[in-house]
Amino acid sequence: MTTIMDRPADAEPLPSPHRLGSGDMFRLGSHGMRTRPLRAVLSALGIAIGIAAMIAVVSIPASSSKALSDKLAALGPNMLVIKPGKSFMGQDAPLPKTAVPMIQRIGPVTAAGATGNIATTVRRNDQIDPGETSGLAVYAAEQNLLDVLNGKVHSGKWLDPVSAKYPTAVLGSVAATRLGMDNIDPARPPQVWLGGQWFTVVGILAELPLAPEIERSVLVGWDVAQQRLAFTGNPGTVYVRAQDNQVQNVRRVLAATASPEHPNEVEVALPSEALEAQNLAQESYSALFLALGGVALLVGGVGVANTMVISVLERRREIGLRRALGATRRQIRGQFLAESVLLSGLGGLVGVVLGVGVTAAYALSQSWPAVLPPIALFGGVAIAALVGAIAGAYPAMRAALLTPTSALA
Structure with missing residues (x-):
């Protein structure tokens, strides 16, 4: 068998190892999703629900605040209301x-x-x-x-x-x-x-x-x-x-x-303050629902991590074969990390669409203007991708540590 040491001195040099670009990484990651579509959809669904909840929780209060601002502008925040209070003896004055x-x-x-x-x-x-x-x-x-x-x-x-x-x-x-x-x-x-x-x-x-x-x-x-x-x-x-x-x-x-x-027997109120207080109470509930949306997103991230771990176990032979053909650990790690990010990103995109739909439908039912903060829309996809990167980090490292002999055994 001819080895590198036996090659003649005037022989052509061996080609340098091929480096996978970012486009190649994502194509490999999408291949893993296409081969298991049902699992990919179910995993992305958890991310989508979390992102949709967060988008809706951010956008619906924004729509409510805009409706309140428009309402106060139309009715006028400069109205005061005077009502009779109680006398010193507790009687109506x-x-x-x-x-x-x-x-x-x-x-x-x-x-x-x-x-x-x-x-x-x-x-x-x-x-x-x-x-x-x-x-x-x-x-x-x-x-x-x-x-x-x-x-x-x-x-x-x-x-x-x-x-x-x-x-x-x-x-x-x-x-x-x-x-x-x-x-x-x-x-x-x-x-x-x-x-x-x-x-x-x-x-x-x-x-x-x-x-x-x-x-x-x-x-x-x-x-x-x-x-x-x-x-x-x-x-x-x-x-x-x-x-x-x-x-x-x-x-x-x-x-x-x-x-x-008897000025002490007169009550003076500013109705716009009551509406603003009501809006503040709604924002407090929104913070609670935002936390629940975060929990749903966390659960979705755990689901993606679980899917990726199972994917690594099922594709041991593929990993071993690619390693035997010269794929580096960095390339294996990048492949599975890209698949995890794509999976979560897909869920994020679906979640943004769902969140926009829920917000628009609810705002329409309340006769509010639909307000969709750009930071919530773009942030939803970014958060989903970040969750995917975190969720896929461990499975990707685990895949990269597999040796060809142990993977093909």
Whole structure:
């Protein structure tokens, strides 16, 4: 047998060992996936679920925040709400009848309107049990209230100087739903049984997120409430609009202005703060779901590692043959590491598509704009590839340490 030592001196030199490029590595890695498609799909599925969960958890709160920002921009974050508090003896303290005119004298205040509490119930007709209130309240409303709230009429019209003097009513969006009304036919307007008499419904309001109590109420004119429903004329809630840069300054003087004699019996709130607090609570839950998505991703990574370990055991002869034909340990390690990264990357891509689909579907169901942070989309694939590299490191090293003799034995 001729050996290298027996070669003549003038013989042609042996070719240098061929080095596998990155393209060759990935082709070898994809070959391993193609030969076992079902196992590859099941392994990638775990990664896909984890990435999809993380994309959705990041994108859905972003969509919610964008919807909240748009809602506050449309309704105005400069609205303040004044309500009566408790007296020193713990009793309900009514607001003075002069509260609204006094508040309107504050320089930065641009508008103020009030509702008044009416101790009566509303029903669809006079045959319904008087105890069945449907959880609805009845308020007297000033004519400028809708402008102060930046509200809109869904159907019909708002109370005008004429209708406010007669037994007419406007329903909040929730109240209309509970009373079984969705629109107003001017030719045949519906009626409700209110305070032992019929009131004609002339309008239905659109949603008012900054004033949810209005959504669950029936509103009647200030004058007719005093004439027919024993309304005292004291405002129950005052809604105030102020200049954007003066909201906090106005807030500090509202209580003393509304009730100079008893400012401690007045409560002042900023509804936009409640919405922002609600959004913050949603973000806290999002952090929890993000952690759960991370756990799913970890489980997916363990699945990929398990698949690669089994692949190394099943392909011992292939590894031994390639080693016998001159493949280096580095090349064997690169082949299996590339297969693991490709497997996880495929799962990451599928997960991004799933996450985008879930986010878009949920945002559409909530009438939100779908917001997809780019860092979440690109980061999802990158994280999946990183998980694949970590998961495939040990199986790749194990494959590289196999000797030709032990692998082919």
